[in-house]
Amino acid sequence: MNITKEQIDDLNAVVKVAITKEDYQDKVESILNDYRKQANIPGFRKGHVPMGMIKKQYGKAVLVDEVNKLLQDNLNKYLTEEKLDVLGNPLPKQQDNFDWDNDQLDFEFELGLAPSFEVPLKTKKALTQYKIVADDKMINEQVERIQKQYGKLVSQNEIAKDYEVIGTFKNEEEEIENKTTLELDKVKSKTALKALIGKKIGDEVVLATKGLFKEDYLLSSVLGVSQEKAKDLDIEVAFTIEEINEREAAALDQELFDKLFGKDAIKSEEELKARIKEDSEKQFEQQSDQKLLNDVTEYFIENIKFDLPSEFLTKWIKTTGEQPLSDDQASEEYEKSEKGLRYQLIEGKIIKDNDIQIQFDELKEFAKGFIKTQMAQFGQLDPQEEELDNIAARVLGNQDEVKRLSEQLMSQKLLTLYKEKVNLKTKEVTYENFVKEVYG
Structure with a gap:
C-alpha cells in the first residue's frame, strides 16, 4: 500500500491511496475459505462447495468490505502520523471508471485542513468585567420577602x-x-x-x-x-x-434568624442584611462571569481573522448528513455553523497554547462541588465525604455527564485564564442596572 499527499493550497489537500492485491488477497482468501466451510448449497456436501462458486457468489462483496477496512484503518493512521489537522472527514473523490478487478486499486480523498493562526490573549480593546453589587433597595426588598414568606x-x-x-x-x-x-x-x-x-x-x-x-x-x-x-x-x-x-410579616427576631440559617449563625437585622448581600453577590458573580465569557468569545470570533476551506466544508455538510442536501441547503447550513466552527478552532488553539488539561481527580472534585450545591438547595448543608464520593462515582459512570461536567470545568478554566490575561476594565453596577445594560 502506498499513501501520498498532494497539497492544493494551505487549506486543501488530496490524499492518494494505492492498494495492491498483496495488501488484501490473503485476508480475502481466508474469509472465502471460512465461507466455503460453512456454506450449505444444494447438491454439495457441507465444506465441499467448489471455491469458484464461492468466489462468484461472495468474492466481490468480501473484496469491497476488506478494501474499505484497509482504507479506513490506514488513512486514519496516516493522518495521525503526519499530524494533519483535518476539518470534517476525508471525502472520497468520485471515480467514474473505477474497476474492482484491477490489480491496483487507486483511491483519492479530499481533505479540508485547519488554518494556522495565533490568539493574542491581551486584547487591544478593554472588555468590561461587571461587578454586580446588591444595593440597599434590593436587600430591603429581600428582607420584606422573607418576612412575608415566614409570616x-x-x-x-x-x-x-x-x-x-x-x-x-x-x-x-x-x-x-x-x-x-x-x-x-x-x-x-x-x-x-x-x-x-x-x-x-x-x-x-x-x-x-x-x-x-x-x-x-x-x-x-x-x-x-x-x-x-x-x-x-x-x-x-x-x-x-x-x-x-x-x-x-414575621418579626426580625432570633427565632426567624435560626430558622433561616441555623442556630445563632445570624444574631441581628444588620447581620441578616450583610448575609443577604454576600449570598446575592455570589449568585451575581456567576452571571457576570457568564457575560464575560460570552464577550471574550464574541471578541475573539470577530477579531481573530483566518480563512476556512469553505468549499470543502460545504461539500462535506452536503454529503454527510442523514439526508442529502442540495447545494443551496448545504451553503445555508455552512453559514449557520461557521461562527461556531471558528470558535471551536480558536478555543482549541487557546487550550493547546496554554496547556490546559482536565485531570480525573479535579473532575471528580468539580462534580462533588456541583453535587454539594444541589444538596444544599434541599437543606442538606453538611453531607458526609463518603456520600459525596459515592454519588460522584455514579455520576461519572455516565459518559454524557462526564462530557457535560468536563465542558463546564473547561469553561471555568478558560474564564480563569481570561481574567488573568485579557485586557479588562471593571464596572460596578447594581443588579437592576446590569439587567438594563446587558439585556436592554
Missing part, C-alpha cells in the same frame, strides 16, 4: 390592598374551573384591583385575563391551564371569593 395568615372579612384571596376561577366556555390563591400584590390590572378591593367572602368578581398579572406566567397557574393556552388569552373569568387573609 402568618390572619383571616379578614373584606379584601384590602396586598391581601391573599382564596377562590375559584370559572369560565364554562373555556372549561376553566380552578381553585387557587390570588395574591393581590402580583395583580397588575388597576381595573381588577378596583373590582376586588372591598369584596367579601361569597362575592363573585368578573376579571379580564389580559394584562391581569405583573408576570405573564402567573395566569397559567391561577387558571389551571397550560402556558400555551394562557399565552395571549383574552377572556373574562368569574372569581368566587372563598377566603380572605392578610399576611402578617
Whole structure:
C-alpha cells in the first residue's frame, strides 16, 4: 500500500491511496475459505462447495468490505502520523471508471485542513468585567420577602390592598374551573384591583385575563391551564371569593434568624442584611462571569481573522448528513455553523497554547462541588465525604455527564485564564442596572 499527499493550497489537500492485491488477497482468501466451510448449497456436501462458486457468489462483496477496512484503518493512521489537522472527514473523490478487478486499486480523498493562526490573549480593546453589587433597595426588598414568606395568615372579612384571596376561577366556555390563591400584590390590572378591593367572602368578581398579572406566567397557574393556552388569552373569568387573609410579616427576631440559617449563625437585622448581600453577590458573580465569557468569545470570533476551506466544508455538510442536501441547503447550513466552527478552532488553539488539561481527580472534585450545591438547595448543608464520593462515582459512570461536567470545568478554566490575561476594565453596577445594560 502506498499513501501520498498532494497539497492544493494551505487549506486543501488530496490524499492518494494505492492498494495492491498483496495488501488484501490473503485476508480475502481466508474469509472465502471460512465461507466455503460453512456454506450449505444444494447438491454439495457441507465444506465441499467448489471455491469458484464461492468466489462468484461472495468474492466481490468480501473484496469491497476488506478494501474499505484497509482504507479506513490506514488513512486514519496516516493522518495521525503526519499530524494533519483535518476539518470534517476525508471525502472520497468520485471515480467514474473505477474497476474492482484491477490489480491496483487507486483511491483519492479530499481533505479540508485547519488554518494556522495565533490568539493574542491581551486584547487591544478593554472588555468590561461587571461587578454586580446588591444595593440597599434590593436587600430591603429581600428582607420584606422573607418576612412575608415566614409570616402568618390572619383571616379578614373584606379584601384590602396586598391581601391573599382564596377562590375559584370559572369560565364554562373555556372549561376553566380552578381553585387557587390570588395574591393581590402580583395583580397588575388597576381595573381588577378596583373590582376586588372591598369584596367579601361569597362575592363573585368578573376579571379580564389580559394584562391581569405583573408576570405573564402567573395566569397559567391561577387558571389551571397550560402556558400555551394562557399565552395571549383574552377572556373574562368569574372569581368566587372563598377566603380572605392578610399576611402578617414575621418579626426580625432570633427565632426567624435560626430558622433561616441555623442556630445563632445570624444574631441581628444588620447581620441578616450583610448575609443577604454576600449570598446575592455570589449568585451575581456567576452571571457576570457568564457575560464575560460570552464577550471574550464574541471578541475573539470577530477579531481573530483566518480563512476556512469553505468549499470543502460545504461539500462535506452536503454529503454527510442523514439526508442529502442540495447545494443551496448545504451553503445555508455552512453559514449557520461557521461562527461556531471558528470558535471551536480558536478555543482549541487557546487550550493547546496554554496547556490546559482536565485531570480525573479535579473532575471528580468539580462534580462533588456541583453535587454539594444541589444538596444544599434541599437543606442538606453538611453531607458526609463518603456520600459525596459515592454519588460522584455514579455520576461519572455516565459518559454524557462526564462530557457535560468536563465542558463546564473547561469553561471555568478558560474564564480563569481570561481574567488573568485579557485586557479588562471593571464596572460596578447594581443588579437592576446590569439587567438594563446587558439585556436592554
